[in-house]
Structure formats: C-alpha cells, structure tokens
Amino acid sequence: MTVNKNKHATAPIYIRTRDKLIEQIDAGQLKPNDALPSERVLAEQLSISRMTARQALAELEKVGYAYRQPRKGRFVADKRLSYDIGNTLSFASRALQNSVNLTIEVISKLTEKASPHIAQKLGLEIGAQVHAYKRLFRVSGKTVLVEQEWAVAELFPDLLEQDLSQPTTLLHESRYGVIGSSGRITVRCAEISDEDRALLDAETAPFGLEMELTIFDSTDTPFCYGQQTWCSELAEFTLLAKPG
Numbered sequence: 060m061t062v063n064k065n066k067h068a069t070a071p072i073y074i075r076t077r078d079k080l081i082e083q084i085d086a087g088q089l090k091p092n093d094a095l096p097s098e099r100v101l102a103e104q105l106s107i108s109r110m111t112a113r114q115a116l117a118e119l120e121k122v123g124y125a126y127r128q129p130r131k132g133r134f135v136a137d138k139r140l141s142y143d144i145g146n147t148l149s150f151a152s153r154a155l156q157n158s159v160n161l162t163i164e165v166i167s168k169l170t171e172k173a174s175p176h177i178a179q180k181l182g183l184e185i186g187a188q189v190h191a192y193k194r195l196f197r198v199s200g201k202t203v204l205v206e207q208e209w210a211v212a213e214l215f216p217d218l219l220e221q222d223l224s225q226p227t228t229l230l231h232e233s234r235y236g237v238i239g240s241s242g243r244i245t246v247r248c249a250e251i252s253d254e255d256r257a258l259l260d261a262e263t264a265p266f267g268l269e270m271e272l273t274i275f276d277s278t279d280t281p282f283c284y285g286q287q288t289w290c291s292e293l294a295e296f297t298l299l300a301k302p303g
Contacts, residue, residue: 072107076115077122079105084124084135095125095133137201145298148242148274150204151196151226161198163224166205166258168192170212170219177209180273180284188212190219195258205255208285228274231283240277246270246296255288268296 070078083089096104101112116133119125125133147153154161172186181189189209196204208227210218215235223230231237249269251259259267268289273281 073111073114073118076105076107076111077118080119081124089135091135091137093135095135097132143297144244148239149226149228152228161196164195165223166193166195168219168223177284181209181211181281183211190215192223194223202259202290204287204289205258206285206287208283210283214282237276237282239274241275243273244270251288259290
C-alpha cells in the first residue's frame with residue numbers, strides 16, 4: 060500500500076495511525092502472525108484515544124494487513140496472494156511458476172452422475188458421468204481456499220487414479236492432451252458453509268470470496284467446472300479492464 064505523504068499530513072489521526080502500522084509491517088518490524096497492540100496499548104503508546112486506536116486497527120484489518128481471532132486479539136496478516144484472473148486459468152499453475160510454497164490436499168474424490176446444474180455447466184446430458192473431487196490449497200502452511208471440481212469422465216477416464224495434488228490444468232494437458240483455451244469466471248461474496256469454514260479454519264470470516272470457473276478448449280467446448288471458496292483476507296484478484 061503506497062501512502063501519499065501530502066494527503067497523509069492532513070488525514071485523520073486514525074488513518075495516520077493505521078499507516079504507521081502498515082509502514083512497520085512493510086519494513087518487517089512486524090511479521091506475519093505477530094500480535095498487534097491492543098486498543099489500550101496502542102492508545103498509550105501513541106498518546107491517542109482508545110476510539111482512535113480502535114478505528115486504526117479496524118482500518119488495518121479492512122485493507123488486509125491484519126486479522127482478528129476471538130478472545131485473542133488482532134494479528135499481522137500474511138501477504139495477500141495476487142491472482143490475475145484475466146490472464147491465468149489456474150491459480151495453482153501460476154503459483155508454482157512463481158515458486159509459491161503451495162501444497163494441495165485431496166479431501167474426497169468419486170465418479171458420479173452429473174446433476175442438472177453440473178450438466179448445464181459442462182454441456183452434458185443430465186446423468187452423464189463426471190469425476191468430482193474436493194481439494195484444499197495451502198500456501199506456506201496457511202489454508203487459502205477450498206475447491207470442488209468436476210471434469211467430463213469420458214475425456215479423462217482414469218483421472219481419479221492420477222496424482223491430484225497438482226494443478227489439474229497441467230494434468231489435463233500432459234496426460235490427456237486437453238488444453239484449456241479460455242475460461243468463464245464469476246466472483247462473488249458469499250457466506251462460507253460450516254464444512255468449508257472448518258477446512259479453512261476461518262473463525263472470524265463468515266463471508267469469503269466464491270469463484271466459479273468453467274474451462275473451455277479451443278473449440279469453446281467446456282470440459283471442467285470448479286467452485287472455489289477463498290479465505291478473503293488472504294487473497295486479491297486483479298483484472299485488466301479495457302475501454303469498450
């Protein structure tokens with residue numbers, strides 16, 4: 060976060076306090092998961108009111124530099140992951156290319172009949188065979204997203220026998236010759252289910268970012284559909300917008 064020094068001089072005290080904490084975090088004086096000062100301590104340290112300290116800490120959390128744990132206080136957040144959804148079909152593939160410490164854990168996998176919703180997303184007849192698998196993504200040991208994915212079984216007959224702890228877009232291409240050419244992505248704020256909250260360990264985040272992604276081949280035929288639930292304070296999404 061870049062601070063405009065001219066505007067900063069006239070900014071409210073709570074914003075200047077927030078920015079002081081951000082500078083300490085960016086400089087490495089406060090590291091990820093370090094405890095932040097309480098409202099009382101921060102107020103005493105900087106000779107400000109507790110209300111101002113409360114506002115500053117809330118703002119720090121709002122811009123993604125802090126997270127809160129019930130009865131424990133606020134802590135420095137991990138650096139947010141940046142995912143360019145305009146140029147990347149697979150977060151996992153880009154993370155590995157950028158040497159991000161990513162691990163993928165398979166929670167469940169099975170072959171099932173496509174529901175009306177999944178059939179519509181994949182252009183299939185209702186009841187057609189699809190492979191379904193659920194996975195947990197961690198970066199540096201921190202859980203960042205839960206993913207449920209469905210793939211057309213006819214195209215990937217033995218997919219569930221493969222190592223699914225890798226980006227499936229790479230597996231689709233390397234083993235089956237199916238290359239993702241484009242994707243349709245929808246991102247929305249949504250309440251995290253109790254099951255996914257348990258997997259994400261998201262005690263303080265009842266809402267997260269929900270992403271739907273349908274991947275198409277070069278003939279615009281869909282072959283894979285996924286639903287991802289992101290721990291929102293750990294990620295940000297970018298997209299290049301062009302006038303039109």
